[in-house]
Amino acid sequence: MARIIIDPEVCKGCGICVSVCPIKILKISNIVTNKAGYFVAEVVEDKCIGCCSCAIMCPDSAISVLKQ
Amino acid sequence: MEILYKKSRMLTDTPLSYCPGCTHGIVHKLLAETLEEIGAEGNVIGIAPVGCSVFAYKFFNCDMQQVAHGRAPACATGIKRCNPDKIVFAYQGDGDIASIGIAEIIHAAARGENITVIFINNAIYGMTGGQMAPTTLVGQKTTTTPYGRVVGINGNPIRLCEMIATLDGPCFVSRVSVSDPVNVRKAKKAIKKGFENQINKKGFSLIEVLSTCPTNWHMNPVQSLDYVKNEMTKIFPLGVFKDCQEGN
Ligand SMILES: Cc1ncc(C[n+]2csc(CCOP(=O)(O)OP(=O)(O)O)c2C)c(N)n1
Numbered sequence: 001m002a003r004i005i006i007d008p009e010v011c012k013g014c015g016i017c018v019s020v021c022p023i024k025i026l027k028i029s030n031i032v033t034n035k036a037g038y039f040v041a042e043v044v045e046d047k048c049i050g051c052c053s054c055a056i057m058c059p060d061s062a063i064s065v066l067k068q
Numbered sequence: 069m070e071i072l073y074k075k076s077r078m079l080t081d082t083p084l085s086y087c088p089g090c091t092h093g094i095v096h097k098l099l100a101e102t103l104e105e106i107g108a109e110g111n112v113i114g115i116a117p118v119g120c121s122v123f124a125y126k127f128f129n130c131d132m133q134q135v136a137h138g139r140a141p142a143c144a145t146g147i148k149r150c151n152p153d154k155i156v157f158a159y160q161g162d163g164d165i166a167s168i169g170i171a172e173i174i175h176a177a178a179r180g181e182n183i184t185v186i187f188i189n190n191a192i193y194g195m196t197g198g199q200m201a202p203t204t205l206v207g208q209k210t211t212t213t214p215y216g217r218v219v220g221i222n223g224n225p226i227r228l229c230e231m232i233a234t235l236d237g238p239c240f241v242s243r244v245s246v247s248d249p250v251n252v253r254k255a256k257k258a259i260k261k262g263f264e265n266q267i268n269k270k271g272f273s274l275i276e277v278l279s280t281c282p283t284n285w286h287m288n289p290v291q292s293l294d295y296v297k298n299e300m301t302k303i304f305p306l307g308v309f310k311d312c313q314e315g316n
C-alpha cells in the first residue's frame with residue numbers, strides 16, 4: 001500500500017502530476033486554492049501504487065511518496 | 069513506513085521563482101538528488117547564470133556564485149582551478165550558453181576544464197519575455213519572430229552538443245530530456261556521469277536538457293512536455309555525442 005502527500009502551499013497546480021499518474025487518481029481541485037491562489041493537486045482515489053512518477057515530475061517538489 | 073520519494077536535502081525551502089510547470093524545477097531536482105547521492109554535500113560550488121535561473125543560488129543548498137550573462141564556464145574555470153577538490157557546476161540557459169556566452173563555453177570545452185555544465189535548452193529567452201534564442205525551432209513563434217522563425221531571415225537553430233563534440237577537449241557530451249518519467253530517470257543518469265567524470269578528473273562534461281517554457285510558448289505545462297517530445301527532439305536528437313569512457 002502506498003500513498004502520496006502533496007504540500008498544498010508548494011503546489012502551483014501545473015497539472016503535470018495529473019497527466020503522468022498511470023492509475024489516474026490525481027486531479028487539480030476546482031475548489032481548493034492555496035495562499036498564492038493556485039488551484040492545487042489532490043488525490044481522488046486511494047489506489048496509489050507508489051510508482052513515484054508524479055513526484056519525480058513535480059517541478060516544485062511538492063509531492064512525497066510513502067509505502068505503508 | 070518507508071519513504072519512496074521526498075524532496076532532496078540539497079534544495080532549500082525557498083519557493084522556486086519559476087512559473088507553474090516550468091521544467092527548470094525538474095532539472096534543479098535532478099541536480100540536487102545527484103549531488104546528494106554522490107555524497108557531494110558540503111563540497112559543491114554552483115554557478116547561477118543570467119536568465120530565469122538567475123536565482124538558482126537561493127534554491128540549491130550549496131555554495132553558489134551568480135555571474136554575468138554567458139560567463140559561467142569562465143567563472144567555473146577559475147573557481148575549479150582555485151578549488152580543485154570542490155565539485156563545480158555551471159547551470160546555463162540557451163540564450164546564456166549559445167548566444168552571449170558561446171565563446172566561453174567553446175573555449176572551456178576545448179581546454180577540457182574539469183567542470184560539469186548543465187545546459188537548459190527551452191528554445192527561447194524565457195526571462196526577458198520570450199524572444200528568439202539560437203535554439204528556437206524553425207517556424208517557432210516568439211516575440212521577435214512573430215510569424216515563426218524563418219531560416220532566410222533568422223538563421224538556423226544551433227546544435228550545441230554536436231558542435232562541442234567535435235572538439236578534442238570534452239570528455240562527455242549528451243542531450244537528454246525531462247518530458248516524461250522515463251526520460252527524467254535517463255537525464256539523471258547523464259548528470260550523474262557528468263559529476264563522476266569530474267570526480268575522476270576526466271575533464272569537461274556538457275549535459276543539455278530539453279526543457280519547457282510554458283509561459284512564453286503559450287502552452288499549458290502538459291502540452292509543453294508534448295512539444296518537447298514531439299517537436300524539439302526532431303531538431304535536437306537525444307543521445308550521447310561524445311564519451312571518453314566508452315569502450316573502457
Ligand atoms: C549582458 C546582458 N545582456 C542582456 C541581458 C538581458 N537578458 C537577461 S536574461 C536574457 C536571456 C535569457 O535566456 P536563457 O539563457 O535562454 O534563459 P531562460 O530565461 O530561458 O532560462 C537576456 C538576453 C543581460 N541581463 N545582460
Ligand code: SF4
Pocket residue numbers: 004020021022023024025026047048049050051052053054055065
Ligand atoms: S505514486 Fe504513482 S500511482 Fe501514486 S499518485 Fe503518484 S503517479 Fe499515481
Ligand code: SF4
Pocket residue numbers: 006010011012013014015016017018040041054057058059060061062063089
Ligand atoms: S506537479 Fe507538483 S506543482 Fe504541479 S500540480 Fe502536481 S503537485 Fe502541484
Ligand code: SF4
Pocket residue numbers: 085086087090091092120190194195280281282283284
Ligand atoms: S518564463 Fe519560461 S523559463 Fe522562465 S520560469 Fe517561466 S516558464 Fe520557466
Ligand SMILES: [Mg+2]
Pocket residue numbers: 119161162163188189190191192193194201
Ligand atoms: Mg532559454
